[in-house]
Amino acid sequence: MRLAVLALVLSAPWSLLPAQSAPYTPPHLPPPHGFRVFIVPDMEGMGSVVDIHEVIAGNEGEQYKPLTSPDYWDHFRGLLTREVNATIAGARLAGARSFVVNEGHGGNLFANILPWELDTGAILVRGFPKPLVMVTGIDSTVGTLMFTGAHAGPGHPGILAHNFAFDTFTVNGRSLNEVGINALIASEYGVAVSLVSGDDAEIAETRDILGGAFIGIVTKYAVGRMAAITFSPTRVRRMLRDSAAVAVRRAMRGDFKPFRLDRPYHVAFALRRSYPASVVAGLDSLNWTGLQKTGERSYSLTTDDARQMGFLLDAIERVVLH
């Protein structure tokens, strides 16, 4: 009895706090000395990756425990790091001087790259939760944005195709994949996407969304959701290095335009069918300003600032990954 009273007293102050924290300003990274490249490495679209066991550490939450195989997972972290290094090497050849690498893959809670093996010229953003998730740390000092190892959205015939926690995600009626969503957030800072690597389904889908301007690298051809015809890691790194150099040169010339949509942004999304009801309940209890429930698992949000969409994504990831 006494314990119960104590628990009540202790928990009372928490319930008085607002459900949503104060508006967040991303921390400022050290200013760049020269042209800055922002790289978002994901894992599903890397060369050679085909299976979920290769990209999951198993510590992300209860439902991910059986989805890992440590021998494979460790292996692919090394390959990931080398893909990023190749991209940086290419960009550096073309004159880029500052590199920010923001972990874009949720495995091991956004800590996949091996920091000791990463190019020493790069600032690494790792860990979870992080505001703006895949583009945390972006600002108007960034010269160009690159996505490596990206994957297609749900419903597309790509390797491990998915889109954050959603079955559908549209802005102003246009379906966006992860690259599309983050390109829109980056456009708030006037930053454009110059390079995307991933499987053939991902590149085709992203061309539909962003247009044909960016440099697309097909690392593998999907023949199933978990099987692919893939190029060797060496060959993928060579393609990344060569293309990153071209991408930086063209970005310096202003060849790539930020991805713009009309304001206000009408965001509509549906949570994945496969998620348990607790995820839906968790999202309902966020009391997110402006977030409207439009169906059993669907929501909408109208905003003038794409970053609000990014902050919401972070909140949703926190619900999903605990």
Place this chain on the structure above:
Amino acid sequence: MWPALLPAQQPTQVPPPQPPRDTTPPEAYYGVTEYQQARAKLEALMQPHGFTVYIVADMEGLAAVVRNATEMRPEARGGHDPTHETFRRELADEVNAAIAGARAAGATQFVVNEGHGGTLFRNIHPEDLDPEAILIRGYPKPNVMETGLNPKVDAMFIIGAHANARTPGIISHSYAFDSFTVNGHVLNEAGIAAFIGGEMGVPMALAAGDNVLTAETREMLGDLETVTTKIAESRSAAAVFPPAVVQRQIRAAAARAVRRVRLGQIKPLRLERPYHVAFCTRATFQPWVPEATANLKGVQRIVADSTGRCFTYQADAAEDVGNLLNEIEWIVLKP
């Protein structure tokens, strides 16, 4: 004396009730593309000129492999032997030896298709493989061991192959079958690959595996290049040749194979259309395997057969037979 030291007879264990098995027909493949589409994707990557070798990479026939339960299985799938990793490297080494030999004889492009299901077709460490090779990995994939095979391929190799089901070879088996024939010809896994390739005019030029495999494959396909990696003493014991020697032999045989294909000395396997396929699923499988197999399109149970595991299938295209194999594989391997 010894039996007395053993514990008293174990109480007979009642197996726990199995949950009902999901045997939805293979139309419900999770995201797997049609085999025609996979073939078009690989075909688009083929060099217009030059010589392409398509290598099926299995594991049971590798040098030194003798035991399925340990050496062939990763920890995640019940194996407990760290040497599994070593055998994954041996696989890459033997495939690389074949590539090196073929390249020395003038082959210019290499496609490697993972053919061993123990790790769901992800055995080769991608960075161990020759960097110029295109690798097909993962599961489910259309036409399992012949994914993407197309007429632009000039020759097929099979490395680490094993002998047919019910033969005294090391870990002998054939897909999910106890027997598999096309128009009365007995085919092992190498033979099935040669049959599907043969219709496209692609010859099976090199098979490496134990002595049972090499002998039976020569009988099936004629005078192709073979490398005997070990002499089987039982299904799980063999006199093995040193891996380094085997790799050297594969290298030499691959070069000979490419030269002989260019000279037209190794011919594709062609059988008469329509193809009458007859097969029996493994006796060791649970009853739901033949039940689900009987539901596949075009498959007919042989009524005269009392076991209920034997079926016939008729096709006009060898790739349809490949697709059938994939559907049966899916029934068995479906996670």
